[in-house]
Amino acid sequence: MQLNGIQIDDTFAEAFNMRGTRVIITALNLKWAYHAANAMTGFATSVIGCGVEAGIERELLASETPDSRPGVSVLMFAMGSKVLMQQLETRMGQCILTCPTAAAFAGIESEDQINLGKHLRYFGDGYQTSKLISDINGVAKRYWRIPVMDGEFLVQETTGMVRAIGGGNFLILANAQQAALNAAEAAIDAMKKVPNVIMPFPGGVVRSGSKVGSKYPKMFASTNDAFCPTLKGLVNTELSDDIESVMEIVIDGLSFDDIATSMRVGIQAICDLGEASGVKRISAGNYGGKLGPHHFKLHEIMGTI
Amino acid sequence: MNALTLTLKLNLQVTQASKIDSNKINCSRLTPNSLANLSITEIENFSLFNTKNSLKIADYFDVSGTDTNHIIFKNSNAQLEYIGHKMSSGQITVEGDSGNFVGCKMQGGTIICQGNTGDRVGDQMRRGLILIDGNAGSYCASRMVAGTIGVYGSVAGYVGFGMKRGTILLTKTPNLHATIQNCGTHTLPFLALLFQHFAAFSTRFNGLNNQRVQRYAGDLSSNGNGEILVLLS
Numbered sequence: 324m325q326l327n328g329i330q331i332d333d334t335f336a337e338a339f340n341m342r343g344t345r346v347i348i349t350a351l352n353l354k355w356a357y358h359a360a361n362a363m364t365g366f367a368t369s370v371i372g373c374g375v376e377a378g379i380e381r382e383l384l385a386s387e388t389p390d391s392r393p394g395v396s397v398l399m400f401a402m403g404s405k406v407l408m409q410q411l412e413t414r415m416g417q418c419i420l421t422c423p424t425a426a427a428f429a430g431i432e433s434e435d436q437i438n439l440g441k442h443l444r445y446f447g448d449g450y451q452t453s454k455l456i457s458d459i460n461g462v463a464k465r466y467w468r469i470p471v472m473d474g475e476f477l478v479q480e481t482t483g484m485v486r487a488i489g490g491g492n493f494l495i496l497a498n499a500q501q502a503a504l505n506a507a508e509a510a511i512d513a514m515k516k517v518p519n520v521i522m523p524f525p526g527g528v529v530r531s532g533s534k535v536g537s538k539y540p541k542m543f544a545s546t547n548d549a550f551c552p553t554l555k556g557l558v559n560t561e562l563s564d565d566i567e568s569v570m571e572i573v574i575d576g577l578s579f580d581d582i583a584t585s586m587r588v589g590i591q592a593i594c595d596l597g598e599a600s601g602v603k604r605i606s607a608g609n610y611g612g613k614l615g616p617h618h619f620k621l622h623e624i625m626g627t628i
Numbered sequence: 629m630n631a632l633t634l635t636l637k638l639n640l641q642v643t644q645a646s647k648i649d650s651n652k653i654n655c656s657r658l659t660p661n662s663l664a665n666l667s668i669t670e671i672e673n674f675s676l677f678n679t680k681n682s683l684k685i686a687d688y689f690d691v692s693g694t695d696t697n698h699i700i701f702k703n704s705n706a707q708l709e710y711i712g713h714k715m716s717s718g719q720i721t722v723e724g725d726s727g728n729f730v731g732c733k734m735q736g737g738t739i740i741c742q743g744n745t746g747d748r749v750g751d752q753m754r755r756g757l758i759l760i761d762g763n764a765g766s767y768c769a770s771r772m773v774a775g776t777i778g779v780y781g782s783v784a785g786y787v788g789f790g791m792k793r794g795t796i797l798l799t800k801t802p803n804l805h806a807t808i809q810n811c812g813t814h815t816l817p818f819l820a821l822l823f824q825h826f827a828a829f830s831t832r833f834n835g836l837n838n839q840r841v842q843r844y845a846g847d848l849s850s851n852g853n854g855e856i857l858v859l860l861s
Binding site for chain 1: 855
């Protein structure tokens with residue numbers, strides 16, 4: 324399949340079930356909402372080493388937030404509910420509680436609730452107070468007011484936890500490192516406009532795609548040598564002679580359709596750059612379909628345009 | 629469904645009035661949770677007191693409407709006491725004045741008082757919201773456990789006497805007793821949420837957006853985690 328002179332491989336991205344949550348971070352202004360959210364989503368690129376994968380989903384206008392202040396929404400994903408709960412509480416305590424003027428609210432409805440400020444309240448040392456306030460639908464929500472040095476830290480008691488999918492991906496194969504990076508940036512710019520997804524790696528792009536296993540017994544993942552351009556003559560490579568750089572975009576989302584949409588938008592943005600951009604192929608990472616239950620077939624995704 | 633409306637009869641029969649010790653009418657059984665799932669006939673024959681010869685609702689009120697989750701008292705005056713006693717859900721709107729002990733031992737829901745109220749509003753209240761457009765009598769929020777009371781008019785003495793937790797929102801600084809402490813002026817972000825909630829009701833609190841308040845904490849003779857917030861202009 325060719326789109327605007329760029330080959331789309333007949334392959335699929337393999338993704339896994341995860342648990343996800345959304346938190347709305349507000350502050351006195353957008354600058355401090357970003358400080359809080361950037362800290363909270365820092366060191367959260369991959370569950371392999373960080374416990375969770377997290378990112379800023381989008382900016383929120385003051386009219387969209389519970390306390391009518393500017394904010395951002397953060398999505399956070401983990402392989403299981405226990406890790407997600409632990410990581411959320413830790414990050415709330417170290418990144419949101421500490422950030423001047425920041426407040427945190429539930430960003431997703433679900434029967435499954437996980438703690439947002441439920442335990443954080445004890446930082447108030449007995450001076451914390453709770454308020455049970457109904458939302459516009461008449462549903463009562465509990466909030467905690469924790470006295471802190473800049474005034475009061477306002478945090479909702481819990482937020483929802485939902486089933487989600489992580490590990491949607493595609494690979495950008497280009498004839499130069501700069502070309503791959505330019506294409507990846509174009510894709511990320513387009514994909515950031517899609518709701519319910521995050522691209523958790525630095526700038527949304529990962530250059531160190533991995534394969535399962537290693538020659539070293541203690542390593543359970545190692546470099547994806549089949550896509551490493553400098554190993555073309557040494558390994559069973561997936562790369563043709565003209566490929567010099569490969570970059571990957573990994574997507575976590577709340578549903579299959581959300582991830583499929585973001586992949587379509589991202590790949591389309593790259594294909595719009597055309598052949599002259601230096602991008603030769605779009606491929607995807609999978610494990611032969613044996614590990615992840617969700618398969619994002621590139622031809623099916625791009626065929627629906 | 630229309631709200632269940634209890635219109636106080638203007639000229640109560642002397643014989644009926646003589647059956648009670650005073651001219652006070654105890655409304656403690658007239659709450660959404662007590663009257664839930666009753667037909668209009670059952671409500672009319674509902675006893676004001678849980679006794680065999682108790683007077684019925686129809687002896688005092690004209691009854692209309694069917695939605696027991698929202699009860700409206702019309703022609704209300706200070707005779708009506710214990711409005712919203714132990715109520716746990718729904719809404720009561722008092723169109724007029726009300727007597728003592730509005731929202732006493734309240735467990736949830738909302739009471740809107742469009743007139744003045746008597747003494748001990750929200751006494752031992754644990755949860756819920758009481759908004760008073762007029763003035764409140766003395767010992768407002770006495771022994772309050774938690775919840776929120778807003779008084780747009782003035783409050784008489786000993787506001788928050790013995791309160792453990794909870795929030796009292798006022799527009800004028802009241803006379804405070806010694807165990808209520810001044811915590812200074814603050815901008816409290818949680819008020820934005822509270823004001824949004826207030827917007828659901830037709831009261832003078834509608835349209836508030838100033839989060840700047842003078843905060844008093846107390847009652848230190850009890851728990852001291854309650855607060856009296858006086859809105860600053």
